[in-house]
Amino acid sequence: MTSSFSGARPGGLPTPPTGWPIGSYVKYEEAQRAVDHLADSSFPVQDVTIVGVDLMLVERVTGRLTWGKVLGTGAASGAWFGLFVGVLLSLFNQDGIALGPILISLVTGVVFFMIFAAAGYATQRGKRDFVSASQLVAGRYDVLCSPRNAEQGRDMLAQLALRGPGQQPG
Template sequence: MNTQPVPDTDRPVIGSYPTYEGAQRAVDFLSDEKFPVERTAIIGSDLRMVETVLGRLTKGRAALAGAGSGAWFGLLIGLLLTLFTANHSDVPPLLAGGIVIGAVFGAVFGFIAHALTGGRRDFASRSQIVAARYDVVADPEVAEEAKNMLIKLSWRET
């Protein structure tokens, strides 16, 4: 159960920006000016999911990605094993062995996992949620003061 309060989205808009970075810069400016920023919020409107296709995913690339993930996991296991060794000369072989064994198993599992998809989704991608605009809102008691402060920011940037 979510126990956090739902933000009040009916607060006055003190600034509207086409990018999240712009809205973030406005709140940062208010913070620099000692404004009580805990009384503000950034609200994204007209959300959409954008999936950027990074490239074709072949069995070889899937195996390579699996090898990379497996190598990191193998390194972690090798580091954990070094905690239980009394001889410092055993550390490099444990780390190297963990990396190699992890990479081999990762490559095999990556290859098999991709082969089992049967040709569906033969591409790699990255997804993100973006908004058409970002509104900075403030509590009604301080909204006018915040708006006036942001006017100073817009003069500075022009």
């Protein structure tokens, strides 16, 4: 699987999609299934592009943010970072792996990360007391194809639509 943000064009500059529409779908999975069908049918899929149209940023609230969660998350992050630094330091210790540097780094990491987490949360002053996850989604997904193969691709996707969503090729 490749990323659509990998800069497929030379120079890496954003370029608008080209081609003729051969299918339009409400869900990305449907557009993906259509292109997969074309690929399975030996269609030149290098001429195909899936384009998300009517983009929306959707922020789903996953929970309430409290001082306990902020400090707990800071402590956990600090513990992992401190453990990592402590193990690295103990590897360079001439006496072998020592517990002293590991424990000191672990405690120091917990303390500092809790302080930084508390300072960040305090600056918000209650304006964002929730945790969320953001996602970019489209209202529809169009499948475009180069003009030289668009008619063939449209016909193949029409056959796929006639078969229905769960049926395999016969």
